[in-house]
Amino acid sequence: xxxxxxxxxxxxxxxxxxxxxxxxxxxxxxxxxxxxxxxxxxxxxxxxxxxxxxxxxxxxxxxxxxxxxxxxxxxxxxxxxxxxxxxxxxxxxxxxxxxxxxxxxxxxxxxxxxxxxxxxxxxxxxxxxxxxxxxxxxxxxxxxxxxxxxxxxxxxxxxxxxxxxxxxxxxxxxxxxxxxxxxxxxxxxxxxxxxxxxxxxxxxxxxxxxxxxxxxxxxxxxxxxxxxxxxxxxxxxxxxxxxxxxxxxxxxxxxxxxxxxxxxxxxxxxxxxxxxxxxxxxxxxxxxxxxxxxxxxxxxxxxxxxxxxxxxxxxxxxxx
Numbered sequence: 001x002x003x004x005x006x007x008x009x010x011x012x013x014x015x016x017x018x019x020x021x022x023x024x025x026x027x028x029x030x031x032x033x034x035x036x037x038x039x040x041x042x043x044x045x046x047x048x049x050x051x052x053x054x055x056x057x058x059x060x061x062x063x064x065x066x067x068x069x070x071x072x073x074x075x076x077x078x079x080x081x082x083x084x085x086x087x088x089x090x091x092x093x094x095x096x097x098x099x100x101x102x103x104x105x106x107x108x109x110x111x112x113x114x115x116x117x118x119x120x121x122x123x124x125x126x127x128x129x130x131x132x133x134x135x136x137x138x139x140x141x142x143x144x145x146x147x148x149x150x151x152x153x154x155x156x157x158x159x160x161x162x163x164x165x166x167x168x169x170x171x172x173x174x175x176x177x178x179x180x181x182x183x184x185x186x187x188x189x190x191x192x193x194x195x196x197x198x199x200x201x202x203x204x205x206x207x208x209x210x211x212x213x214x215x216x217x218x219x220x221x222x223x224x225x226x227x228x229x230x231x232x233x234x235x236x237x238x239x240x241x242x243x244x245x246x247x248x249x250x251x252x253x254x255x256x257x258x259x260x261x262x263x264x265x266x267x268x269x270x271x272x273x274x275x276x277x278x279x280x281x282x283x284x285x286x287x288x289x290x291x292x293x294x295x296x297x298x299x300x301x302x303x304x305x306x307x308x309x310x311x312x313x314x315x316x317x318x319x320x
Contacts, residue, residue: 004106005127010279012207014178016041018185025052029060031193035200039064041088044075050082057083073099090131092116112136117149127153127175134159139167146173162206209272216254216266229255262314274301274317
């Protein structure tokens, strides 16, 4: 996986923006960053697109910029010259795809049929756009059509919003979802960048799906753990399950028979994607202890602890 595709996967969201006024470009990029997303696709649907890309590249060097709705080789050159790091096209144009490959320019072309997907794979591509997602049959169609192509990843775009984005990202074949629901033309043109930040943060929250799974309580001895678990069970009317090193009280508490991580205990936080949650939280200043990490056979993060306690509790991420 290239660094670009890895970042795209970790963000999980590719905001697709149409910028009519180049002066909106930098405030837009900053609004997205503030909301937790440092990647953007600027569509070549307006005459301001190239200048918008150039301004974002100059003023927000850490933002990954793609050029979307690119239809010709000339637009590829214009976009790259302006500062675009990758190209996105609505359909599969072999001429444009081959041109990008010859120039070592990452391209994500639109593919909706098996024939188009096989052409993309034959040219060495491993990530394509699935557009228009909802109009073509949504999650069900993508799941079916992608089944024979185990090594191909998709960026569904078209009709994606906060209500269905999680359903798409739950598919193993989906790298990220493109959408304009947090960067609508109305919001950009009215310069409502605070709302763009709010919607972006809301989308990130939906993608990560963070929720407390259980609280671990440190005890000094098995006797203390038994008494603590009994009291918690009585208080919450929950059954006890002694698993050797700890006593579980329902699904909400793990009472440790000897001190474990954290001064007082630990908080287990379940997420739809530990990889994405770690990436997001690291960008927010949190540090993780790699020595506590556990991975799946295909390299995806399963469990990891933060380095520092919060309120005397260690926190760890785990897969839902």
